[in-house]
Amino acid sequence: MTKNLRVKTSKFIDETYKISFKFNGKTYYGYKGDTLASALLANDIHLVGRSFKYHRPRGIMTAGSEEPNAIVQLHNNTSRTEPNVRATEIEIYEGLEASSQNCWPSVNFDIGGINNFLSPVLPAGFYYKTFMWPASFWEKYEYFIRKSAGLGKSPIEPDPDIYEHKYIHCDVLIIGAGIAGILAAKTAAKNGYKTLLVDEKPYLGGSTIYQNSEHFKISNQISSSWLEKEINEIKKIKNLEIKIRTSVAAYHGYNFLLARENLTDHIPLEQRSNKIRHRLLKIRAKKVITATGSLERPLIFDNNDRPGILLCSAIEKYANFYGVACGEKNVLFTNNDSAYETAISLYQKGINVEAIIDSREETDSKLIKETEKNSIKVYKGYTVVDTYGYKRINKVSIMQLSKDGQKAIGSKISISCDCLGISGGWTPAVHLFTQSGGKLKFKDEDQVFIPNIYPSDQISIGSCNGEFTLDEIFSTVPKTLKEFLNLKKTDYEDLEIKSSFNKSKRNIWLLPSEKIIGKTKPFVDYQNDATAKDIKLALREGFRSIEHVKRYTTTGMGTDQGKLGNMHALGIISETTGSKMGELGTTTFRPPYTPLTFGTIVGRNVGEYFDVFRKTPIHEWHIENKAEFENVGQWKRPWYYPKNGENMHDAVQRESKAARDSAGILDASTLGKIDIQGTDASEFLNRVYTNSWSKLAIGKCRYGLMLNEDGMVYDDGVTTRLDENHYIMTTTTGGAATVLGKLEDYLQTEWPELDVYLTSVTDHYATVSVCGPNSKKIVSQVIPDLDFSDENFPHMTFRNAKISNIKCRVMRISFTGEHSYEINIQANYGKSVWEKCMEVGKEFNITPYGTETMHLLRAEKGFIIVGQDTDATMTPVDLQMDWIVSKKKYDFIGKRSLYRSDTIREDRKQLVGLLTENPNEVLEEGAQIVADIKKTPIEMLGHVTSSYYSPNLKKSIALGVVKSGKNMIGQKLVIPMKNKQINVTVADPVFLDKENKRLNA
Amino acid sequence: MFVINCPYCGEREQSEFKAGGEAHIIRPKQPTELSDDQWAEYLFMRKNIKGIQFERWVHTHGCRKWFNVVRDTSNDVIKAVYKMGEKPPTK
């Protein structure tokens, strides 16, 4: 049943190396060097997928990365499965398994195909117009849309492959190794530039390398032979690095580019383990030479999308490079000379060309003459008006074009065929150039956009710059390179060039047929099924901007970003609205040029390397003692220490009780520590904290609140005066870096006259905090030389001490409301001090507790946690912390904002305590607080910020922010939950030991 | 991603730096004397220019120094870099 369409040996294909692969479950054979597309075509398979909207059968259209139709799923239902892979790019390997996408149940019989017959009711904007209304129906529509749309399936198992990122710095980067790129690479590298040449293909030489015609010669050699010698030469140059299978995805400002180097996608699966699959190259180039070539344009006519319709250049490549005939009865349709090149290639390989339909009336070139000499019928001044055949083209009908090209006239002629080549001329691949910020200009004579204004040190050469023919390349590129690279000469001047290509072209963006447009399907964007009709409809409905038309019709919004059809969309808009192409502008070209896998983007940052984390010097002990951890900023902090299968609640209740009844121990090493020194240190603290610091005696500690300039609470912590000009500030764990940054900012930019130096010492010290009524007994045994009497060492003071011979700082400060001590010691000794406390504390049932218990204990005391009870909209007054705002100080950060009209409002949200009617009911943090449940719309007064069951008070306690809450003590409010309402009473936020007796207990 | 020429360290990747908004906004010396509107002008009002903009940057993952940058926001071209306290270039 399957035919073999391999025609003649090609030197790019190794026919001694047979490879078997599966497509839609069936086994086929190809050769080393084949892509999936060329191997399928060799087996006479054109139908590979269904279109997105109408589920029309679609075949291979191109031979490159611009392919819109032939996208497949690889290795379905495995961990390596990948959707949206272009069959034209994937090189076959033993065991390759590919399947069609976007069809159900099979590519040959697809239920969605019914959309094709429903297409009159699926016009542009159909989804917007229909499914968005009524809004409540969206959920129902969505299910069906998703099921019938489906561009492939993502893998559900972890990715078994390894990916990597690499930085590259070079003098000159050359993108594209076609003939222009090769000239550039040799010229740059030979003149001493450290050069990198990349190409997305697995070979060098672009389309010239398989160009075997006598019509194109360089120095009297066929162009491919000449180029081959050049390539062999550049491979020997030392300062030239060449990377194939490397596709530049993004070109950012300052010549920063991202490229994906594909290392294993072309080898059998079993050989891939422990190899890097893709490498994301982050390239910083001093100079960039873009030589990305050009893409052949299709032609837009009725039913121009059937399997068996390919670009002429693709048919030529399949014949010359892969030795594959795309059909046995080929018809070519063109508006320029390219199709004749194709015809000659096919003729040379013994492949039959039935006819050439040329929209130009009068044309004359050596290529046409030779074609006609070979008795190929040429229809001049004709257009294809329709095509036939559902799953494979079998016939075209053609008509004459009117003089103005707007009508099809005369009688219809039918030509049977099994393959139709189309060529609408060439579009320079300016995608990367515009990504870099470059501005284009429209060149009327060729109807192309080419680079105009370069935003960085870069240049475009070859056909991506509109230099399409061999003689244009050799007359322009060497000159451009000389100027760009500051050279006196290149190797490429005064070469004898023979090029028979005639550039004449008859550009008609939308070709006419005898039918009215409403009855036709001239596809502009194949992947998204957008037709010329849709574009015209969008214009009729009032859309004008190309960006709007694009979104309304989805033109250019597929995975191929409309590489083939975008120019036609512009052309049709320009013709319909009468505006000039150059004035319309283009849509934005966005990275990536071709899709990247997520693996490539994340590289090695997966699993435990997804984000770095920090651990305290006591971390190992916490692990040995089965702590559960919580992420706080980048830190891993013990959350709670479950014992004998306890759940979190039970563990926290036990820990909280132990800390108040006897002794608890907390690893507080994560708190930010900033060492502050200088003769103006006190003045500096005065300016950054709300309270006064000038009179703090040496050896004393003070709690401070830091505001933003807008008056909102930013951070808090205890700062200790170690000496006359020396303080140590503690910050919240999460705020350490930003607080230091903010303080540096003020010091360097606002107050450079202050003599103050800031140093982060967070990592230098371990902090062991022991609290509870027995804390003194424990700590005094750990540090026997220190006098722990209340007279010598009262609350809010610090003492220098020694444990064995090691210096440490002991602060008597408390975040739990209990009598407690913090031992700060050089990080290396943290774990041994902790263990010593545990050992000594055994007889007092010393209990390690985590962040959850710490939060509970401080909530009992009504102490805030910045970031939990505050959210950058809370002033100290809102927090009922007026006591810490100095009235005497002339200025401090945020002071002026505390009496702006907005901050002095009485009805701001204020921090209060909340007690539930049922003492066992624990509120949900984040729950909304209201007064009147019946009022509509219901008025939100605030929300719960912290909530716990307190084992020490034997009831539920919560903190929350409530509008005018300060004046509502004793008032009843309601917290509406999904299935119930919870009654609460507003209370003072301090629930336990208001007189602070426990601090000295 | 652009390259910034830190006046203390030299050329480094943008990812080493953090932007700090408009430059040359001086914190009022006597905030208490200002009306709400005057204070709001200092606190909230910032230019958002398409074109040449004077801005503050800090070399967060380097020398931690603040400095000024003159940047064309339409194409990210950096026209000048100068230290805090130095006069902005006039051309």
Ligand SMILES: [Zn+2]
């Ligand atoms: Zn620096």
